[in-house]
Amino acid sequence: MTSNDVETAVSRLQSRIPASLYEVAWQYSMFDWYSSRQSTALDFDLDPEHLAYLTPSAKSSLFGEPDSLVVVYADLSDPDSPHLRPDEAGGPVEITTYTEDDRFRVGHAYPESKTSSMTDYSITTHKNADAHHIAGLRDDAWGTNNIRDRFTGWAQSEYAEAVLDDVDGAEHEILSALTELGEDQNAMERLSDSFLNLVSDEEEEIDALITVRIKLPGSDDWKFPGEIPILNEVMRAKKADRLQSISVEEASGEGTGFVSNNDSTVTGGSPGLFGMYGKKQREHFANLDTKGSSAWRARPLEFDTAAAVASAGSLFDDFSRGLGSSRRLYILPYLAARFSEIEEGTFEWFYDRIYTRLRDADSGAEGSFDDTAEDLFAEADRVNDYADAENDSQTEHDVAFSARSDAAWDKVRFAVVHQVSGNPDRVFFNTLDGVSPAVQLENAHNQITGSAAFDSDGIFNDSPKPESSPLLGRGLSLVRYILYGGYFRRTTEPTRSSREASETPGAGDIDDSRMRRVRNLLTETRIDSTSLLEEYIHQLVQDQNEQFGNDNGYISFPKRSVVEQYAQIHALATMGVLDTKKTIPFTHAHMPDEFEDRDARLDDFIANHGALSGDAEQAVFTLGGLVGRISAFQSYENVSSTLIRRYPVDYLTKQTIKEVTKEVLQMNNSYAEAEENRSYQTNSRYTTRLADTMLSADPQSWRLTESELQWLYSLGIAYGLSDSSLYEEEEETEDEAEAEA
Incomplete structure (x- = not known):
């Protein structure tokens, strides 16, 4: 590798900032060329335009395999008398091993989508067939890709003739001599016979590349096709024509x-x-x-x-991660800058620090791709937030480039593509800047989980335990979780009766249920809060039904799921990506970190949440809170039929809420009267507010949708289950079981 390689690569980048995946593909072709130039296997001059058409890794499965390379020797040192290599010098053909070091020299251009009658772009071809076929003795239309038609077909094609008309000197002599050899019937028969003498019989199966080594005019050295520019030019012309004729x-x-x-x-x-x-x-x-x-x-x-x-597909595959059920996510880092804005050092830094690391990471389930991607996201976020550029995870290369790393990161973007394979393959979304929105959502989410509701006196502080969920806790790394779909998949379900999100989208589906909100986020289309709440409830109902069937000693309510949804929906609202035109708002204001008592905490929680700003909303929430408080007490008293079991999430509707309210208040009074040593005065914060708000209007006239009503009810239950004493209050000592699942 020379510094001239970097200069060449940079000079061939676009004169504009990439504005589509096509520009990203072109940029990747330059990184691939640069990578090839670094290889010790590329120890000869290869025109970048020719390399762009070659596929040096297309048949990598043959590397090191015995009998994987068939080499025909054509002596053109005297172009007026071309001939195959004589027997005393080794014969006209040999069968040897194709090695990784040969991949550039053979000059192989493999069709992107191979068919049984594939096009021969380069003089080097591939065939997996019996020896009779490879010897060129099959006389039907399917008998192509053999040692003879390198001379009788490829060298005499219209593309070779067109290139021949445009060149002179040694290049003209090479093509003319190859054609002359193909017209020499005796030479072709000798070639076939010599090949068959190297195999056990004509039925022996051979899977190999077939190529031609040439002794050039006036030379004593044998060259592979990739080392001969005029042969690469015919390949380029033939492949270019295929781009417009197929x-x-x-x-x-x-x-x-x-x-x-x-x-x-x-x-x-x-x-x-x-x-x-x-x-x-x-x-x-x-x-x-x-x-x-x-x-x-x-x-x-x-x-x-x-x-x-055409070649970008295979390059992009190295930057992808399978998500299961035929889903695949591509994460494509690139330089979002004009070539005039990219210094050679920046190009090297990006190639070494970002492109190569992610390309070489193993994308299997147990591979390093996930961790590598997450490290890159974190570093990009750290630099963009003007954090200290030096940390313990820096490599020697980072230190060497530390003077430019921060500025260079500003030019880095990550294109993201979500594809579902099948018939046909479908792209459900693509964006040129997929990481920035995910970083913004991560920051908004961490802002919520770091707010007063999760602080020392907050209602959800350690309730549930942060370590029990990837969405709870402080300073979470969520970018990869968001991009992979887990962030929304954890909190939503398409229906109440099945786990449809795990299914592959059908041929007629216009969206992927598992990734639709990732698409909204990355493509800057607002997330509909109506459908989000509906799928929240689907998730809660399924979770609760599962818990009803488990006797694990915990209250059968998905409190953790509710709190995750609470954090998520308020993070989305904070980020400004939630469309709440048809639903209650999900704004929230700053709350104090400390409270005098639980009454003050409840008052502040209601006052600082937009979703609880109306009487109807407060009535539903406080009803849920009271159900949660009573259920916690029932669990403590080993009462199996808790109010949560009696009035689950999906039971509450505008038609049933009066009935539920009446029953809950009666049970609250019954427990208060029966428990001489237990004060129910603390529950008055729920009962007083519930009576006032529930009587302000007939529930049938409420504008709340069923999903809104049921989610606020769920939030209230989660609040009530967590509403234990802030301090060791004299009037009540509690040791109630908590639902952590």
Whole structure:
């Protein structure tokens, strides 16, 4: 590697800030070229434009395998008398082992989507067939990709002829001599016979690359195709033509390159990215093109760009993580800057510190991809927040680049793509800046879990225990959890009767239930609070039903789930991404950190939460609070049929709330009268407020939806279960069981 490689890579970046995944793909092609230049296997000059079309890792499964490389030797040292290598010098062909060090030299260009009749782009091809086939003796239409048609087919193709017309000198001699060899029937028969002499019989199966080593005019050295520019140029021409001729008519035209912004011949024949804007897609705008077949109008790309896009799929795969059920998330870091704004040192820093680390991380379930991604997110957030750039996790490379790291991080963005594979593969969302919104939500969430409600005197302080949940606690690292969908999947369910979120979206689904709110967040579309509350209730009902079937000694109520939802919905409201036009608001104000007693704490909680600003809302919440208080007492007294079991979350409606209120108040009075040593005066904070608010209007006239009513009821229960003494109050000593599950 030389410093000139960095200069070349930077100079080939875009002159504008990447504005689509296509620009990201082009940038990745430059990182891939730079990576190739660093390899000790690339010890010869290889034009970047040619490398962009090659696929050096396409058949990596053959590395080190015996009999995995078939090499034909063509002596063109005298271009007027081309011949195969004589027997005394080793014969015209050998079967050897394909190694990782050979991957650039062989100059192999593999089709992105291989079919049984795949196109030979490069003179090096791949075949897994019997020896009879590879010897070139099969005479039907399927007998391609063999040692003879390297000369009779590839070297005599229209693409080789077109390149031949544009060159002279030694390059012209090379192509002409290869063609002449292909026309020499005796030489081709000798080649087939020599190959069959190397195998046990004609039925022996061979899985190998087939290539040609050439002794160039006036030279004594044997060169592989990748080392010969004119052969790479034929490959490039053939692959470029394929980008405009396959499956579509009029796939190219004169236009402006979508990525390069240059006026030139452009094509729409690329395979697209993630199945989007592929060559088989037709015109979507009526009357713009009456023929409906000019694919280049939809997404015009210069041919070099189209080649980069064609190879980007395999590059992007190294930056992806399977999420189960055919779901895959791509996290694609890139430099959000113009090439004129990127210093060579910044390019090296990004390649080494970010690109290479994430590319090389194992994306398996037990791999390092998750931790690596989380480390990068944390470092980006730390630098962007102007925190101290030096910490214990820095590597020697970080220290070496410390002078530029903080400024360079400002140019880093993470594109995020969520794809569900199937027939067809579908992208449910993509964004060029997926991490920033997730970081903002993480900060908002930590602001909520660090607020007075979770502080020392707060109602949810250690209730439930922070370590029992990934959404509770202080200073949580949530970015990866958000991007992977767990942040919303933990708190919501699409229906009350099944776990649909674990299912793969069907062919007709327009969204992925498990990731729809991640899409909202990352694409800056507001999250509908109506459907969010509905799915909150679905989750609570399923959780509560599961707990009703478990006899684990805890109160059968999903308090932890409610508190997680409380933190989440207020974090979303704080961030400003929640659409509450049709629901109660979820604003909250700063509350004091200390309270005189539980009455003051309840008053402050209600006063500082927008969702509890109306009489109806307060009535439902305080009813739930009283149910929680009584159920805690019942659990302490080993009463199995608690009020929570009698009046579960989904029982409460506008039609049943009067009945429930009456029964709860009667039971509260009964316990107060029966317990001589227990004061129920503390519950008056609920009963007094409940009576006042419940009588202010007929519940049938409330504007609350059923989901709002049931969620406020759940929040009240969670509050009541946690409403134990702030201090050792004389009038009441409690040691009540808590529901931590």
